[in-house]
Amino acid sequence: MSNQSSPGVPGADLYGVLGVPPESDLKTIRIAYRRLARDNHPDRGGSAEDFHRIQAAWEVLRSAESRAAYDRTRRDGGTGTGESTDDVDAVRYGPSGTWAAPSGRSRGSSERGAQRTASGAAHLPPEYRPALSDPRPLSLSLTSQRVHGEFRSHGLFGRSRVQRRHERTIEVLQRHVLDELPAARLFNDVHLDAPTVDRRGRRRSSGGERAEHVVVCGDRLTVVFALEVPTPAASWDGQVLRAAGRSLALPDVGAQARRLRETLTQRLLDERGHEVVLTVDHQVMLHSPDGSLLSPVVEASRGGASAPSAAGRAARAIVGQLGTSPRANVVDRHLLGVLRDQLASPDET
Incomplete structure (x- = not known):
């Protein structure tokens, strides 16, 4: 070359x-x-x-989306805004849970021109810290891996409803967040507290509460909880989500985000000597039984940006939370290592 x-x-x-x-x-x-x-x-x-x-x-x-954003940045000499369009309504889950676009319209075409905002840095080539010449703190293969952690299967007779929800959420995050943000990584089933160390120096799971999904990009993270809503409409008053005449239980995802930030910040400082200021947001993603990414529609009387939203809108919000950082192209290998250490079920490597 x-x-x-x-x-x-x-x-x-x-x-x-x-x-x-x-x-x-x-x-x-x-x-x-x-x-x-x-x-x-x-x-x-x-x-x-x-x-x-x-x-x-x-x-x-x-990815068509990240390539288009890079091409704009490239043409503008690195000053592009990284804004992109995506018609999430044109994409639904197929019968087997895979993605399918309606005939006559392709993914990426947009009638409404809905925009997701990301900084110019978000579409630059990832920058690894520490440099890749240092084999620590994470191996080459794990540094490259974009999705980490698995959910344990408890069902004896095929995929459970919870497993299908996890799979749908992971696929939305992969296609609409990771494909948009090249430096982003997804961690599944993450302990909120640090692992304990026994007398032999072996790490043991801390137990306790876990976050379903954590997306990290640079120095920003978003904790994601997903729920399937059986109706095309729901209401949110800032505390309770109501659909089909009943209240749907939601964990305090904001409290999860704060707790995870405290744990990660302290661990990075104590164990790695790595001081970093982390911004941790949260998002509740709602799935529709028919696979639409823009359903259910949520009428929010309170809650603002933190209100639960349909899968497509939630993905756009996550891109906005993560992609506007000036460090959105940074892959912090120390942070990835600590997050892997808190996985409830590390994947096979």
Whole structure:
């Protein structure tokens, strides 16, 4: 490769990193990515920096939304706002729980032009701290991994209703948050308190309350709780969600967010010597039985931005919470390591 296209050149154009022209289609970009990732993998003698620069370029260019935002930033010389459009109403869950777009309309086309706001930094290539030349505090493969943690299955006869809700939430977050924010990572089933250490120095689960989903991007996190609402409309008075004539129980997600922030901040300082100011928000995501991303409609008399909202609107709110940070392209490996340490069920690595 030339210097411009070499993955080892800091700040190289993302198309140059993968060695493809800017007008390339997704198939061409994917082929180039796979070849370079294979040839530059550290297990084959490549450097961690080159491998991650290739990975970062692919994470931006693989998604139509993040690629369009990057192209605007690229044309504007790095001053783009990162605003993007997305027609979440055009996307529904198919019969098997997978995503499907209605015929005649494609995902990404928008009649209303609804905008999600993210800073210019959100669509820049991820910046890893500490540098990838340092094998600590997280391995190469785990640093690259975008979804962490699994939910234990308790059902004996197939997927339970709760499992399906978790799967739907993860898919919404992947497609509408992680694909929009290349540096974002998702953690599932996270203990709010630090693990304990026994006499032999082994870490033990702290038990107690857990957050269903935590999305982290830079120095910002959003704690997400999801619920399925059986009707197309609901009401919220700031404390209680009502639908179909009954009250639906919600945890205090705001209190979860505050508790997690305190735990992570203290652990990063005590265990890693890593002082950081974290901003932790929260969001309640509502799923519709028919798979619509804009249903149910919630009439909120109180609650403002913290009111529960349909899956598509909740995803846009999370992008706004995370993507407006000037550090939205930073992957804090210390923070990822601490979060993995608090997973109730770490995934296989």
